[in-house]
Amino acid sequence: MVNNIPRALLLVLTFSVHFFYAQNENLEKNSQIGFAQIDFLSIDMPDANEANMDFTGIHYNAMLNDWSYAGLGFYGAVGGERGGFFTLGLNLGVRKQIYKNLFVDAGLHFGGGGGAAAPDGGGAFILPHVNLGYDFKYFSISGGWSYIDFFDGGAINGNQLYASVQIPLNYDYSNFDNRQLELDTESLNNTEWDKKSHRISAMVHLNNLSVKGDSKFVDGSSMDGRTMRLAGFEFSSFVNDDLFYFIKADGAYSGIPAGYMDIFIGGGYHLSMNKNRTNIQAKFGIGAGGGGGVDTKGGFLIYPDISIEQKVYDNLYLSINKGYLMSPDSHFLSSTLGFGLKYYVEKDGIQSKNISKNKTILKGIQTILKQDWYLNASRNGGFEQDMHQISLQINVFLNKYIYGTGQTSFANFGDAGAYAEGIVGLGVQSNNYLNNRVSIFAQVLGGAAGGGGISTGEGLIVKPSAGINVRLTNSLNLRGGIGYVKARGGSLSSVFGNFGLSYNLSFLTSK
Numbered sequence: 446m447v448n449n450i451p452r453a454l455l456l457v458l459t460f461s462v463h464f465f466y467a468q469n470e471n472l473e474k475n476s477q478i479g480f481a482q483i484d485f486l487s488i489d490m491p492d493a494n495e496a497n498m499d500f501t502g503i504h505y506n507a508m509l510n511d512w513s514y515a516g517l518g519f520y521g522a523v524g525g526e527r528g529g530f531f532t533l534g535l536n537l538g539v540r541k542q543i544y545k546n547l548f549v550d551a552g553l554h555f556g557g558g559g560g561a562a563a564p565d566g567g568g569a570f571i572l573p574h575v576n577l578g579y580d581f582k583y584f585s586i587s588g589g590w591s592y593i594d595f596f597d598g599g600a601i602n603g604n605q606l607y608a609s610v611q612i613p614l615n616y617d618y619s620n621f622d623n624r625q626l627e628l629d630t631e632s633l634n635n636t637e638w639d640k641k642s643h644r645i646s647a648m649v650h651l652n653n654l655s656v657k658g659d660s661k662f663v664d665g666s667s668m669d670g671r672t673m674r675l676a677g678f679e680f681s682s683f684v685n686d687d688l689f690y691f692i693k694a695d696g697a698y699s700g701i702p703a704g705y706m707d708i709f710i711g712g713g714y715h716l717s718m719n720k721n722r723t724n725i726q727a728k729f730g731i732g733a734g735g736g737g738g739v740d741t742k743g744g745f746l747i748y749p750d751i752s753i754e755q756k757v758y759d760n761l762y763l764s765i766n767k768g769y770l771m772s773p774d775s776h777f778l779s780s781t782l783g784f785g786l787k788y789y790v791e792k793d794g795i796q797s798k799n800i801s802k803n804k805t806i807l808k809g810i811q812t813i814l815k816q817d818w819y820l821n822a823s824r825n826g827g828f829e830q831d832m833h834q835i836s837l838q839i840n841v842f843l844n845k846y847i848y849g850t851g852q853t854s855f856a857n858f859g860d861a862g863a864y865a866e867g868i869v870g871l872g873v874q875s876n877n878y879l880n881n882r883v884s885i886f887a888q889v890l891g892g893a894a895g896g897g898g899i900s901t902g903e904g905l906i907v908k909p910s911a912g913i914n915v916r917l918t919n920s921l922n923l924r925g926g927i928g929y930v931k932a933r934g935g936s937l938s939s940v941f942g943n944f945g946l947s948y949n950l951s952f953l954t955s956k
Contacts, residue, residue: 472628472807472953474617474637479507479516483710484609486591490525491564491600498563498601499524499743501733502554503692503710504536505614512541517814517837518554521708521733521744522561528744529735531706531865532558532570533835533855535814542580550576550587550609557835557857558865559595560704560736560896561744562663566598567833568855568862568897574607585611597858617793620919621949624809625845630795630955633805638953642794644683647841649851649869650785651676652695654770658778662738673739673779674699675707676892677867678851679787686798687715691728693748694853696867696893696904697737703895703904703935706865707734707770709748724754724762734770736863736896737904741777746770750781760789791955807951809842813924815945817854822861823900823936832859832899836943840872848872852890856897864897868908877916886926887911894932902934914947922947 482504487497501523506516515537522530534556542548554572559565571594578587591607633639654673661668677695684690690712697705711730717723730748735741750768757763764785771778791797795805815836822832836854843849850872856864872888888910895904912926924947931938 472619472623472626472633472636472638475619476615476617477507478615479505479514479613480611481505481614482518482609482611484607486593486605486607487524488593488601488605489603490527496525498522498527498530500530503708506536506538508540513537513539514552518556519708520556520558522735523733523745524743526743527561527563527735528733528741529705529737529739529863530558530560530563530565530744531708531733531736531855532556532568533837533853534558534570534572535835546580548578548580548585548587550574550578550589556855557833557862558855559599559862560865561863563863564600565595565862566600567858567860568595568599568864569597569857570595570599570601576607576609578609578611583613587611595862597862598860599862616952618950618952619807621809621811621951622919623807624842624951626807626951628805630803630805633795638793638795638805640794640796642791642797642955644789644791644797646681646787646789648679648681648764648785648787649677650679650764650766650783652766652781652783654779654781656777656779658775660777660779661740663740664738668701668739672700673697673705673737675705676869678869679785681713683715689713689715691730693730694867696865697895698893698905699903701737701739701903703737703893703901704863704865704897705735705737705739705895705904706867706893707746708732709746711748722756726752726754728752728768736865739777741772746772746777752783754787762787762789790952792952794953795955797955805953805955808954809840809845809848809949809951811838811840811842811848812948813838813840813945815924815943816857817941817943819859819930819939819941822859822939824861824898825900826898830859830861832861832864832897833857834864834866836866836945840874842874846873846875848874848888850888850890856899861897861899864895864899866892866894866906866908868892868894868906870908874914882916884914884916885912886914900935900937901932905933906937907931907933910941910943912943920949922949 504518538552574591576587576589594602675695679693709730709732713728752766821829838852870890910928
């Protein structure tokens with residue numbers, strides 16, 4: 446037996462070394478090339494007496510190879526008479542260099558949405574384009590032709606000029622199966638992960654808008670003194686220790702008829718003190734907002750804001766913000782007071798003064814694009830009709846099985862083009878079974894919804910569901926589910942089903 450001890454020890458050491466190196470092999474750093482895009486088009490409306498609707502979009506596209514791309518994008522009205530008109534859709538396109546820095550870009554956007562009593566039908570639309578562009582290395586510009594058609598019973602269609610700006614925006618990732626894998630930071634020295642980290646933050650918040658001045662509903666009645674209650678999320682990415690850019694989206698759940706939402710992009714300055722336990726942020730954003738009967742004219746809004754953040758646990762901060770949300774000419778004017786929970790992450794590298802611990806962990810992320818089908822959705826006119834919507838959901842795994850999630854959806858079939866949702870919640874997902882190909886999930890979400898004649902009262906809904914994931918590749922799943930949606934204060938009470946694709950990754954973060 447004594448002779449067996451060295452053999453057993455050797456076996457354990459061999460296995461341990463193999464396991465350690467296997468972990469680092471699994472941590473091979475993959476890089477995705479992609480670009481963010483802002484584009485603009487001015488749409489000729491069907492009524493000859495109506496001004497054009499200025500339409501601007503925010504997109505992210507990932508390159509599938511050296512000439513094709515796919516991604517997602519939002520559009521919102523920022524000029525004309527349709528403030529509150531929003532859409533969500535899928536991008537597919539080709540981008541090919543033709544001579545030195547000149548390139549051609551041709552693509553198709555398919556989406557759903559609408560709003561502001563526009564002739565959008567069910568909300569489904571297509572937006573193909575063909576552009577000629579020039580690459581300046583750090584950004585590129587392009588312009589050309591586009592066509593838009595709200596083809597599910599809508600009257601908005603026509604040709605128009607199309608202009609866009611693209612900014613390279615790449616990211617690093619690892620296999621989704623590595624989520625919650627913990628390693629000593631030192632074990633990643635002299636690997637592909639031994640580089641400067643990138644700081645990001647994500648926040649869920651409640652925002653109260655105290656409406657002031659000559660602000661009105663679209664029927665001409667005054668909004669002065671009203672308090673609009675909004676719920677939403679905000680994502681920030683840091684350029685350096687002090688400067689950051691952000692995107693935020695909110696939807697109303699109380700205080701006005703359902704249907705109001707806004708989306709902003711912008712930048713800000715970050716000041717840390719008290720040994721990084723207290724932060725002050727000054728922000729300025731521009732974007733689009735409207736709906737719920739609120740008169741924002743063309744929809745273009747600005748958002749100056751200052752917030753104070755206090756650390757409550759680890760990388761989690763409590764945030765209080767005060768500012769204004771308004772149109773530049775104060776046609777719509779409100780002061781804001783909000784409260785949120787913000788989580789900071791150092792990702793993609795191990796070199797940072799903000800990393801104070803010697804552990805790293807891979808956090809799982811799922812991006813899900815799906816189509817929802819609401820059976821017999823109750824309408825404000827006292828009748829029921831099926832309604833369909835395109836939906837984007839992002840899951841961030843808090844541990845290996847539990848995730849926090851945010852979801853936004855826009856109607857695209859069923860004569861409810863202005864209907865939209867912005868909801869958050871928690872879910873749980875199982876291990877993979879059946880030869881590592883199938884997992885199940887359950888989740889409960891709630892938040893703001895309204896518009897399109899769907900009976901949601903002031904906009905608060907609850908939406909539990911469960912379903913199944915079927916693995917196609919290491920990063921791509923088919924996903925299907927069934928659930929139930931109920932509006933508080935409205936008669937919406939429907940069973941729904943959905944089907945779509947889930948894109949799964951994990952990001953290296955400090956712990």
